[in-house]
Amino acid sequence: MKRALSLLYLSFDKRLSAKEESELRSSLSQSEELRREMVRIEKLRGAISQVAIDGFDPFFVERVMARIEEERAKPEIFFGSLYRAFRWAMIPSLALLLGIFIKNISSADGFSIRAAIGLPDFTVEDVFEPQTDLFLVEE
Amino acid sequence: MNESKLLDSARRGDDKAFREIVRRYEAVVARTIKGMLGDCAEAEDIGQEVFVRFYSALNSFRGDSGIATYLTRIAINLSINELKRRKRKLRIFSSKPLDEYSNIKDLKYPPDIEREEIIKALDSLDAKSKAVIVLRLINGYSTQETASILGIPIGTVLSRLSRAQKKLMALLQDHLED
Numbered sequence: 001m002k003r004a005l006s007l008l009y010l011s012f013d014k015r016l017s018a019k020e021e022s023e024l025r026s027s028l029s030q031s032e033e034l035r036r037e038m039v040r041i042e043k044l045r046g047a048i049s050q051v052a053i054d055g056f057d058p059f060f061v062e063r064v065m066a067r068i069e070e071e072r073a074k075p076e077i078f079f080g081s082l083y084r085a086f087r088w089a090m091i092p093s094l095a096l097l098l099g100i101f102i103k104n105i106s107s108a109d110g111f112s113i114r115a116a117i118g119l120p121d122f123t124v125e126d127v128f129e130p131q132t133d134l135f136l137v138e139e
Numbered sequence: 140m141n142e143s144k145l146l147d148s149a150r151r152g153d154d155k156a157f158r159e160i161v162r163r164y165e166a167v168v169a170r171t172i173k174g175m176l177g178d179c180a181e182a183e184d185i186g187q188e189v190f191v192r193f194y195s196a197l198n199s200f201r202g203d204s205g206i207a208t209y210l211t212r213i214a215i216n217l218s219i220n221e222l223k224r225r226k227r228k229l230r231i232f233s234s235k236p237l238d239e240y241s242n243i244k245d246l247k248y249p250p251d252i253e254r255e256e257i258i259k260a261l262d263s264l265d266a267k268s269k270a271v272i273v274l275r276l277i278n279g280y281s282t283q284e285t286a287s288i289l290g291i292p293i294g295t296v297l298s299r300l301s302r303a304q305k306k307l308m309a310l311l312q313d314h315l316e317d
Contacts, residue, residue, distance in 0.1 A: 009301040013275065013282045014293075040315040044307055047257055048276045054178065055169040056186050061161045063183075064190045065154065071191055 001027075004034055012041060142206055150197050157197075160206060161190050167207050167278065168214050174273035175218035177262075185221060189213045204287065211278070212288045215270050222266045260310040268303035271296055 004027035007020055016024065028034055101116045108115035140148075140159065148156035168189050172182045192213055193200070200209060264272065274285040275296070282300075286293045308315060 006301070009304065010297060013297055013300055040308060041304060043315050044304060044311065045276055047311075048261070048272065048307075049279070051174075051257065051261075051277055053170050053173045053277070055166050056183050060165055060183070060186065061158050064161050064187050065158060067187050067191050068157070068194050071195070 001031070001034070004028075004031065005037065008034060008038055009041065012045065143202065146197070146200070146202060146206070149194075157194060160193075164207055164210050168210050170278050171211050171214040171273060172218050174277045175215065175266075175269055176221055177258075181221055185214070185217045188217060208284065208288055211274070211280075212290075215274070215288060219266045219270065222269075256311055256314060260307050263310060264303055264306065268299055268306070271299045272303050272307075275300060 004024060007016065007024045007027070010016060011021075011024060028038065100118070104118040105111055105116050140156070145156050145160055149160060165186070168186050169182070172185050172189075176182050176185070189210055193206075193210060204212075261269065261272065270289060271285055274280045274288055275282065280288065282293055282296050286296045289296070
């Protein structure tokens with residue numbers, strides 16, 4: 001009966017194999033309870049599928065388009081306000097940077113990007129190599 | 140205009156084409172969201188969000204699944220998130236659930252099943268079971284489509300459907316008897 005019931009439920013949502021179908025037919029012909037269950041499933045599914053649901057309120061399309069317009073404007077607002085807020089500092093900052101580059105280059109031995117941005121002339125190994133003599137204990 | 144032409148135009152920034160997409164698929168999205176959440180204030184917001192997300196994903200949408208399926212998938216995911224949010228809220232405030240499905244049209248129900256009873260029974264389902272019932276029985280998607288939208292195997296859809304129907308049957312038992 002459990003198998004027949006399972007096949008009955010499946011039959012509403014899946015195409016049963018020929019063997020399963022004949023098994024279900026045979027069970028249905030023998031069981032009054034199974035036939036009643038089938039009617040109950042049909043009634044239930046009928047009731048649910050007839051639940052008609054309204055669409056959204058009128059002018060939904062317009063409201064969606066307005067939201068999309070808002071979304072589009074967002075980065076513009078962000079970058080626009082960023083630009084407006086810091087516009088006054090742009091030219092002095094550029095002039096300051098240029099001044100620093102020129103000073104760094106003039107005080108360095110030769111022209112290089114490292115020299116322009118004032119990077120010190122030593123390597124990572126120079127920084128992290130332990131000075132072993134510090135650990136020597138004098139006898 | 141067919142779906143792929145509409146998509147191409149929308150990708151090129153043609154607002155008219157995107158408006159047409161919204162107009163065409165509004166009903167599918169509404170059925171899915173209202174089926175999951177009932178007719179509440181959040182339903183419209185989520186409906187808008189579905190289309191806004193689709194708009195943002197226009198260029199990455201490959202069109203393998205069709206617009207309706209893709210939109211339904213977003214709608215289901217957002218609705219499940221909303222149901223989780225409500226559940227959390229209910230736990231915090233322990234208030235009664237909202238009276239959902241209040242504007243579902245009173246149409247053609249078998250006369251022996253009260254509309255309110257169906258509403259209550261559907262509302263008692265967990266989000267995952269509700270999703271398969273909404274997609275399969277209310278939206279009329281096939282089992283295969285339901286599985287694809289939810290990203291789960293067909294076997295899982297079938298077992299969730301069966302479990303959900305048994306639960307609904309138990310709740311509506313008196314109304315389903317001859």
